[in-house]
Amino acid sequence: MTSLIESPRDTVVLDFETSGMSPAKGARVIEVGAVRLRKGRIVDRFQSLANPNIFLDDFITDLTGITNEMVHSAEPIDEVMEKFSNFIGDDFLVAHNASFDQKFLDAELVRIGCHRPLTFGCSLLVSRRVYPQSPNHKLATLVDYKDLPTSGTYHRALADAEMTAYLWLMMEADLKEKYSLSEIPFSILSGLGRISPKIVDVYLAKHGFS
Helix, strand or coil, rough: CCCCCCCCEEEEEEEECCCCCCCCCCCEEEEEEEEEEEEEEEEEEEEEECCCCCCCCHHHHHHCCCHHHHHHHCCHHHHHHHHHHHHHHHEEEEECHHHHHHHHHHHHHHCHHHCCCCEHHHHHHHHHHHHHCCCCCCCCHHHHHHHCCCCCCCCHHHHHHHHHHHHHHHHHHHHHHCCCCCCCCHHHEEEEEHHHHHHHHHHHHHHCCC
């Protein structure tokens, strides 16, 4: 049985708006949004547009509302990522469809010579295990499904990060209620995203949830 005791660390829930789908194909971060969770509450926020000296196509502007003028008047991306790296510290990280955001985070940190181990949880993958009955597991669908707080804005980094944070907290709360627990370690909750949906009960029982 895994101990439920885990060294206390905050959780930073983040979202990037980007110029494309893959940093390997030259796409860059154009906006960073994040919130810090501590003891079930949002205690801090980070938001910044970023200028990577590229031009956005109409698809990205239509999707996000971020224009070339907004990006080109923003702080240089390296300065933004230095500040964001300091904001993250050594906290746990969460994103919705985390593989996407992690690729961009890793790529941008490498550009500024920053190398650190990052512990990511994926709210999309975890939601598939916690809410298998949801119509789908897009962020907007889950926000409606669980009646989570929302500004009604999507595809802007801070708004998406806040909604993802509320989703993460809701999944944690629902599991606490189901298993009569006072705490769920980040490693256990995030670990749900790395197992088959068919063995969720086995996984939780292994770690002392029954």
